[in-house]
Amino acid sequence: MDGWDVPGYTALRELGAGAFGRVVLAVRDADGRRFAVKCPAGGGPRAGFAEEARLLGAVRSRHVVRFVEYVDRGVDGGAAIVMEAVSGRTLKEVLAAQGALRPEAALSVFRGILRALSDAHRAGVAHRDCKPGNVLVDERGAVTLVDFGVAGRIGADAASIGTPAYMPPEQWQGLPASPAGDLYAATAVFFECLTGHRPYRGDYLPNLAAQHMHAPVPDAEAPEPLRHLVRRGLAKRPEERPADAASFRADAEAAARRAYGRFWERKGRAALADAPACGRPLPRPLPDGPWALAA
Numbered sequence: 150m151d152g153w154d155v156p157g158y159t160a161l162r163e164l165g166a167g168a169f170g171r172v173v174l175a176v177r178d179a180d181g182r183r184f185a186v187k188c189p190a191g192g193g194p195r196a197g198f199a200e201e202a203r204l205l206g207a208v209r210s211r212h213v214v215r216f217v218e219y220v221d222r223g224v225d226g227g228a229a230i231v232m233e234a235v236s237g238r239t240l241k242e243v244l245a246a247q248g249a250l251r252p253e254a255a256l257s258v259f260r261g262i263l264r265a266l267s268d269a270h271r272a273g274v275a276h277r278d279c280k281p282g283n284v285l286v287d288e289r290g291a292v293t294l295v296d297f298g299v300a301g302r303i304g305a306d307a308a309s310i311g312t313p314a315y316m317p318p319e320q321w322q323g324l325p326a327s328p329a330g331d332l333y334a335a336t337a338v339f340f341e342c343l344t345g346h347r348p349y350r351g352d353y354l355p356n357l358a359a360q361h362m363h364a365p366v367p368d369a370e371a372p373e374p375l376r377h378l379v380r381r382g383l384a385k386r387p388e389e390r391p392a393d394a395a396s397f398r399a400d401a402e403a404a405a406r407r408a409y410g411r412f413w414e415r416k417g418r419a420a421l422a423d424a425p426a427c428g429r430p431l432p433r434p435l436p437d438g439p440w441a442l443a444a
């Protein structure tokens with residue numbers, strides 16, 4: 150693979166690329182196991198990449214991609230974050246292929262994201278870039294949160310960066326990273342799953358910022374039994390949002406049971422697994438031990 154050089158790993162194929170990095174499926178030469186390896190865009194070292202590794206490494210969760218190691222090749226040599234390779238595709242791809250999800254599927258995604266955030270927050274980390282492109286959905290409908298590229302320690306000063314369509318009012322203002330900000334972004338993603346579009350539209354940043362800060366929450370577009378979740382999650386003031394990800398999850402589960410019955414999650418995951426564009430499973434792991442790359 151062009152220009153790709155991470156000692157101890159051999160590249161197989163690209164899994165995805167974003168503004169900051171390129172993620173490649175690679176084999177660890179020592180034992181033949183496959184991992185996702187993220188290198189900064191352009192191949193060189195990038196300020197903050199080591200911090201991304203540190204923050205990701207601090208989080209232990211079944212719903213957050215597992216950190217394996219940070220490879221640093223010195224000032225001129227570039228860096229890489231080695232992670233568990235997650236199968237499936239991004240929620241962004243799912244939404245592009247199918248538009249709005251049925252409410253049970255949207256709730257199942259929301260629940261998974263809130264579990265991930267709750268574990269991250271417990272580790273003192275705010276994600277700050279929760280969006281469909283950073284949520285992977287596997288062939289069983291399970292979700293995994295990736296990309297801690299703009300994450301920060303809770304309470305630490307933070308730059309006003311993120312993804313505008315999902316950014317809470319306080320992130321537009323460059324206020325410190327907080328769990329409440331992540332709950333806002335997670336609710337914006339939930340809203341998009343329910344309706345097929347983002348809560349506030351437009352590409353002109355000042356206008357989008359104004360909507361996030363002042364426009365009424367478009368909760369009426371969500372199914373009636375779930376509107377209170379949208380209203381609270383997208384509240385303009387952080388203190389008006391749910392107290393934490395765990396209690397928000399409990400509220401969402403209670404609303405789901407009331408509106409869609411005891412088996413709501415089973416139905417939601419089945420719907421996700423059946424969604425078009427679904428199922429880009431990684432090749433099955435080979436038995437332990439080194440293995441030759443297929444031609």
Ligand SMILES: Nc1ncnc2c1ncn2[C@@H]1O[C@H](COP(=O)(O)OP(=O)(O)OP(=O)(O)O)[C@@H](O)[C@H]1O
Pocket residue numbers: 164165166167168169170171172185187214232233234235236239282283295296297298
């Ligand atoms: N552990 C992983 N397993 C499988 N695919 C992954 C993994 N991590 C990332 N990806 C894929 O790579 C893409 C880019 O990764 P990531 O979001 O970390 O890069 P980025 O440059 O920080 O992106 P962004 O521009 O969104 O900030 C993801 O959208 C996803 O499709």
